[in-house]
Amino acid sequence: MLTILAKLLKALNSEQxxxxxxxxVSLAAILGLTPFLSLHNAVVLMFALWxxxxxxxxxxxxxxxxxxxxxxxxxxxxxxxxxxQSPSMxxxxxxxxxxxxxxxxxxxxxxxxxxxAVSIIAxxxxxxxTRIAVEAYREKWxxxxxxxxxxKMLKASKFWHLYSE
Amino acid sequence: xKVIRLWGVIAFFFLIALFAAGxxxxxxxxxxxxxxxxxxxxxxxxxxxxxxxxxLFPTGVQINGLQAADPDQPMQNLVEIEQIRFALDTxxxxxxxxxIDELNLTGVQVGTKRTTSGELAKGRAAEQLSQQVSSIELPxxxxxxxxxxxxxxxxxxxxxxxxxxxxxxxxxxxWKKELDAEENKKQIKVLESDFKRLTNRAxxxxxxxxxxxKAWKKLKKDxxxxxxxxxxxxEQFKIDQQTIKTQIAAVKAGPKADLKAVxxxxxxxxxxxxxxxxxxxxEFTPWLRKAIDLMSGMKxxxxxxxxxxxxxxxxxxxxxxxxxxxxxxxxxxKINLSGKDEKWSLNGSGANLGYFPWxxxxxxxxxxxxxxxxxxxxxxxxxxxxxxxMQTKLSSTVDGWxxxxxxxxETDLGSWVIKSARLNSSLDGEISMxxxxxxxxxxxxxPNIKAPENLTGWQKTMAxxxxxxxxxxxxxxxxxTLEQPTFKVNSSLDSMFTQAIGEKVKQQAxxxxxxxxxxISDKVGDLGExxxxxKGLEQWSEKLKLNDGLLDGLKIKF
Numbered sequence: 166m167l168t169i170l171a172k173l174l175k176a177l178n179s180e181q182x183x184x185x186x187x188x189x190v191s192l193a194a195i196l197g198l199t200p201f202l203s204l205h206n207a208v209v210l211m212f213a214l215w216x217x218x219x220x221x222x223x224x225x226x227x228x229x230x231x232x233x234x235x236x237x238x239x240x241x242x243x244x245x246x247x248x249x250q251s252p253s254m255x256x257x258x259x260x261x262x263x264x265x266x267x268x269x270x271x272x273x274x275x276x277x278x279x280x281x282a283v284s285i286i287a288x289x290x291x292x293x294x295t296r297i298a299v300e301a302y303r304e305k306w307x308x309x310x311x312x313x314x315x316x317k318m319l320k321a322s323k324f325w326h327l328y329s330e
Numbered sequence: 331x332k333v334i335r336l337w338g339v340i341a342f343f344f345l346i347a348l349f350a351a352g353x354x355x356x357x358x359x360x361x362x363x364x365x366x367x368x369x370x371x372x373x374x375x376x377x378x379x380x381x382x383x384x385x386l387f388p389t390g391v392q393i394n395g396l397q398a399a400d401p402d403q404p405m406q407n408l409v410e411i412e413q414i415r416f417a418l419d420t421x422x423x424x425x426x427x428x429x430i431d432e433l434n435l436t437g438v439q440v441g442t443k444r445t446t447s448g449e450l451a452k453g454r455a456a457e458q459l460s461q462q463v464s465s466i467e468l469p470x471x472x473x474x475x476x477x478x479x480x481x482x483x484x485x486x487x488x489x490x491x492x493x494x495x496x497x498x499x500x501x502x503x504x505w506k507k508e509l510d511a512e513e514n515k516k517q518i519k520v521l522e523s524d525f526k527r528l529t530n531r532a533x534x535x536x537x538x539x540x541x542x543x544k545a546w547k548k549l550k551k552d553x554x555x556x557x558x559x560x561x562x563x564x565e566q567f568k569i570d571q572q573t574i575k576t577q578i579a580a581v582k583a584g585p586k587a588d589l590k591a592v593x594x595x596x597x598x599x600x601x602x603x604x605x606x607x608x609x610x611x612x613e614f615t616p617w618l619r620k621a622i623d624l625m626s627g628m629k630x631x632x633x634x635x636x637x638x639x640x641x642x643x644x645x646x647x648x649x650x651x652x653x654x655x656x657x658x659x660x661x662x663x664k665i666n667l668s669g670k671d672e673k674w675s676l677n678g679s680g681a682n683l684g685y686f687p688w689x690x691x692x693x694x695x696x697x698x699x700x701x702x703x704x705x706x707x708x709x710x711x712x713x714x715x716x717x718x719x720m721q722t723k724l725s726s727t728v729d730g731w732x733x734x735x736x737x738x739x740e741t742d743l744g745s746w747v748i749k750s751a752r753l754n755s756s757l758d759g760e761i762s763m764x765x766x767x768x769x770x771x772x773x774x775x776x777p778n779i780k781a782p783e784n785l786t787g788w789q790k791t792m793a794x795x796x797x798x799x800x801x802x803x804x805x806x807x808x809x810x811t812l813e814q815p816t817f818k819v820n821s822s823l824d825s826m827f828t829q830a831i832g833e834k835v836k837q838q839a840x841x842x843x844x845x846x847x848x849x850i851s852d853k854v855g856d857l858g859e860x861x862x863x864x865k866g867l868e869q870w871s872e873k874l875k876l877n878d879g880l881l882d883g884l885k886i887k888f
Contacts, residue, residue: 210345214338242646249649250638258638262651268426276646 172221181219183303187295189213189222191288196223197230198237198284200277204270234280245279358382365393373408375399376448390417399448400441402737407444411669412437416662428660438669438676480849483592487584487850494577498863501570505870508563509877518877521556524549553881560878567871574863585850592850639717656691658684667698674702680710688714704731704753718763726757733774744782746793751777751802759808766815768808777802 192213196206213223234241249258249272261267271277310316362382369377380395393414400408415434422429508514528545531538539546639650661684669676678698684690693713700706706729712722736748752775759768781793796802803820810816 207346211342214342214345215334216338217333217335246640246647246649250640255638255651258649259651263654265424268424271645273649273651274643274646275640275649 172225179219181217183296183299185217185219186222186299187292188216189219190226190295191292192218193223193226194230194287194291195281195284197227197232198234198241198287199280200271201231203277203281204266205281230284234284237283238276238280241279241283242275243279244282245275245277248278248282249273249275354384354386358384361391369398370450373398373401375401375404375408375450388417389420389423390415397442397444397448399444401448404447404449405444407442407448408440410437410439410442411435412439422655422657422661425655426659427655427657429657430662431664433662433665435665435667436669438667439671440669440676441671477849477852479592480852483588485584485588485850486591487581487588490577490581490584491855494574494581494863497573497577498866501574501867505567505570505867509870509873517556518880521549521552522880524552557878557881560874560881563874564878567867567874571864571867571871574867578861578863585847588850589847653689656689658686658689660685661690665696671702674700676700686714686717687712687720688716690714702731705729706731708757720761720763722761724757724759724761724768726755728753728755730754738779743784745780746782747780748774749778749780751775761812764811766808766810766812768806770804770806770808772804774802776800 192209195209199206212218213220248254258273262273267273272281358381361384362379365382366377366379376397376399378395378397378399379393381393383392383394384390385392391414394412396409396411396414398408398410400406413434413436415436416430416432419429419431524545528538528542528549531542638652641648641650661682663681665678665680665683667676667678676698678696680694680696682690682692682694683696684694687694693711695712696708696710698708706727708726710722710724712720714720731753733748733751733753736751738746738748753772754775755770755772757768757770759766761768777796777799779793779796781796785793805818805820807818807820808815809818
């Protein structure tokens with residue numbers, strides 16, 4: 166728990182831009198809400214590793230979204246089924262199904278499609294929200310939180326030093 | 331600040347390479363354990379594989395030393411295959427399809443000895459006849475389920491009641507018209523007043539009898555006519571009365587007929603025979619049942635033409651879009667199998683075995699021949715025109731195959747073993763999407779059966795009588811449709827079943843009978859009020875008598 170807290174504070178207090186932190190939360194939402202072993206998650210992982218996305222925030226957020234995804238799986242099934250069965254999109258899905266990427270993406274499973282659709286929407290919403298939250302934290306709360314005993318204790322602990330190195 | 335981090339790119343490719351290498355190393359183990367566990371689940375006994383070898387160039391699989399234990403005799407293998415070898419078409423693999431050009435099974439043996447028991451610790455127990463009997467789960471229905479079934483049922487009592495109502499209404503209208511109409515009342519009154527008038531005139535002066543001669547004659551004629559009408563009404567009344575009585579009797583018998591129909595529907599209406607059809611039948615043909623389930627499962631869940639088809643899979647619902655790669659997900663273009671033992675040899679071949687079968691485009695065939703102490707063959711031809719049109723022909727014969735030390739059934743008191751017998755069997759029939767017609771006949775000639783030693787009572791009698799039989803036979807007939815198959819089992823072992831489960835069935839049937847009777851009574855209402863229909867008719871009888879009596883009075887005085 167302390168490790169997670171240390172990672173979180175370290176990331177928030179770092180010099181990384183709010184965008185880097187916000188994109189990490191958004192990518193974690195896609196990784197966590199959708200089945201992990203999916204083709205699109207390889208792309209998400211590639212994006213997270215190649216670009217300067219904050220990996221600590223991504224790793225902290227991932228389990229939370231995975232848990233939410235587990236709880237919402239019946240909803241994802243319904244959403245996915247209605248998207249896949251929508252007559253207006255049938256032609257598009259058929260074309261995609263007949264591509265190698267489409268075939269390996271498993272998008273034709275209602276759970277995959279539903280969770281991906283919901284997670285993309287969540288990622289789009291979470292990006293500006295997280296950015297605003299990080300900016301607000303740094304402007305208004307950073308100094309106050311630095312004064313908290315817990316923060317001071319944490320900063321003095323070996324966890325903090327471990328992550329500072 | 332650089333946008334791309336170099337170590338991240340390296341880490342990504344390293345992770346991909348690690349995953350691929352890991353999969354390549356782990357895959358044989360994963361496939362092995364997957365095949366073993368799913369095979370064991372289906373068979374009900376251990377399925378074991380020595381090794382699996384995967385090769386990348388060319389993409390191929392080799393399964394070495396496959397053993398499938400016999401669920402009935404765990405120290406024996408049902409089948410043992412030395413090697414299964416096949417190459418996968420990589421182009422098809424790119425489209426997530428398994429296409430096998432030639433599948434070779436060599437060293438196929440049946441009935442080989444095992445060094446360890448093939449029994450599953452917690453798996454399906456050997457499906458033996460007497461165990462089936464004791465483990466049959468008779469239907470336990472809740473109050474609400476019973477009421478729902480009765481509510482849904484097309485009860486004959488309700489039909490008969492409405493027919494009775496309709497008849498009663500018709501009769502009411504008829505009798506009202508005949509006896510209650512003003513015209514009829516007036517006619518009687520006219521006759522009565524004419525009679526009084528003429529009588530008074532005759533009393534005043536006897537000569538008036540002569541004067542009123544014509545009037546008396548007319549009155550006599552009118553009275554006679556009315557009497558005739560009343561007489562014919564009396565006849566009609568008797569007919570109506572009988573009709574109502576018959577209909578009431580039919581309504582009263584209705585709940586019993588309904589009870590039988592509903593009980594038949596759950597397989598308890600006809601005692602052991604009904605139960606055998608419903609519950610014992612499928613157990614005789616577990617593989618057939620599995621095939622039916624598989625084929626039923628193949629049917630899509632969505633029938634709308636402007637929506638893609640949806641299938642239930644282990645990974646959730648799968649929407650099947652139109653596939654331009656017109657070959658099935660799994661296809662074995664050609665299969666060869668061979669094997670032999672000291673006492674027999676086996677050869678078989680097949681072609682175009684695929685899933686989904688309607689995407690294969692050609693009929694699937696499988697032919698197997700065995701030679702040994704007798705002859706056996708199996709032949710399958712399955713032609714799928716499309717998803718909804720399938721025609722499968724099955725035929726198999728076993729001719730004079732010697733059966734030795736075959737475990738017939740396992741009971742609490744021990745094993746029933748066929749020490750020796752000659753087996754003749756035939757399986758023949760067709761399966762299509764809307765019709766099932768399969769017949770299986772198994773005959774054991776000159777059976778020498780070893781029964782457990784501590785038998786008593788009827789079991790002892792049965793054991794000795796079994797050995798006196800020249801033949802033991804079981805005939806299974808499967809008809810109906812894939813959704814609603816009907817099994818008919820006729821066996822010379824029927825008496826054993828009857829004795830074993832007769833009492834159990836009787837108790838359960840009685841228990842459910844009461845509940846169903848109650849639900850039917852609630853639906854059809856109180857039949858005690860049926861007598862009102864007779865009473866309704868009786869009032870017209872009274873009126874008829876009254877009119878008749880009145881006319882009789884006129885006649886006497888006249």
